[in-house]
Amino acid sequence: MAEQVQAALDPHYLEVLGGFAVEPGEAGFPAGTRTLLMIGPKEPGFWPHLQTQPEWGEAHPVDRWSRRVIGRVACDLGAKALFPFGGPPYQPFYSWALRTGRVWDSPVKLLVHATQGLMVSFRGALALPQTLPLPAPAVQPCGTCAKPCLTACPATALTGAGYDVPRCHAHLDDPAGAACLNGGCLVRSTCPAGAGYARMPSQSAYHMRQFHP
Numbered sequence: 001m002a003e004q005v006q007a008a009l010d011p012h013y014l015e016v017l018g019g020f021a022v023e024p025g026e027a028g029f030p031a032g033t034r035t036l037l038m039i040g041p042k043e044p045g046f047w048p049h050l051q052t053q054p055e056w057g058e059a060h061p062v063d064r065w066s067r068r069v070i071g072r073v074a075c076d077l078g079a080k081a082l083f084p085f086g087g088p089p090y091q092p093f094y095s096w097a098l099r100t101g102r103v104w105d106s107p108v109k110l111l112v113h114a115t116q117g118l119m120v121s122f123r124g125a126l127a128l129p130q131t132l133p134l135p136a137p138a139v140q141p142c143g144t145c146a147k148p149c150l151t152a153c154p155a156t157a158l159t160g161a162g163y164d165v166p167r168c169h170a171h172l173d174d175p176a177g178a179a180c181l182n183g184g185c186l187v188r189s190t191c192p193a194g195a196g197y198a199r200m201p202s203q204s205a206y207h208m209r210q211f212h213p
């Protein structure tokens with residue numbers, strides 16, 4: 001079944017980033033859920049693929065594409081699809097990610113993944129009625145890291161003290177914030193753990209524009 005899930009995701013440049021077992025009757029999940037799998041972009045190729053899809057060019061293409069594609073995969077597998085967008089209220093993707101043992105909170109609080117670093121993000125989750133074997137827990141990459149994330153933010157908006165959202169927006173309004181706006185958050189892109197993750201600058205720029213229209 002685990003192979004079947006990944007095989008269903010492969011054509012869409014998506015992958016299982018981690019999962020966890022859900023207790024029978026546990027609150028906060030669709031009835032009958034026994035396994036939750038968290039799904040994110042599989043690189044290289046995710047962004048160019050997305051731009052060939054019918055949703056591209058209309059409003060909120062990434063979320064509408066995620067709904068269609070992950071929704072269909074869920075139907076085919078007898079699962080329920082859950083999404084990080086569409087709130088408030090929001091599904092607690094951040095807390096779920098911590099529960100996988102493959103994603104952690106970083107020194108700047110954003111989530112960090114062993115191979116995708118601070119660039120980790122989710123397009124959806126699959127709530128399955130079966131108890132499935134899960135991706136093994138990984139090693140937190142920050143322990144041995146020099147932690148450049150702590151000092152990378154030119155506006156000191158995202159640091160070990162947390163995330164000052166108004167300060168981040170003010171910097172993005174200033175010409176000095178062009179590098180962040182056009183190439184993505186410098187804190188996220190400085191993460192050594194994510195250095196091998198082929199996220200395209202145009203993809204980061206798109207998400208920054210969503211965050212800061």
Ligand code: B12
Pocket residue numbers: 083084085090091092093094095096109110111112118119120121122123158163165168185188207208211
């Ligand atoms: C609302 C929201 C925001 C808000 C407010 C964040 C806040 N202070 O709470 C704003 C608009 C500021 C925001 C910004 C960003 N966000 Co955001 N956001 C969300 C969203 C939709 C809901 C969070 C929530 O309230 N959940 C409800 C509570 C009950 O659930 P929870 O999981 O327990 O909530 C925890 C998180 O909110 C976390 N948290 C607290 N403060 C912050 C601050 C930040 C920046 C993040 C990422 C998390 C975070 O602590 C909470 C308690 O454990 C989630 C998706 C989701 N469904 O969870 C994405 C999510 C947390 N965001 C994400 C991302 C990618 C971003 C951006 C980096 C987007 C971008 N530009 O590309 C930016 C940060 C700007 C930057 N420097 O680049 C990712 C996480 C990536 C990561 N590596 O950690 C998520 C999971 C979305 C996804 N599809 O993957 N975000």
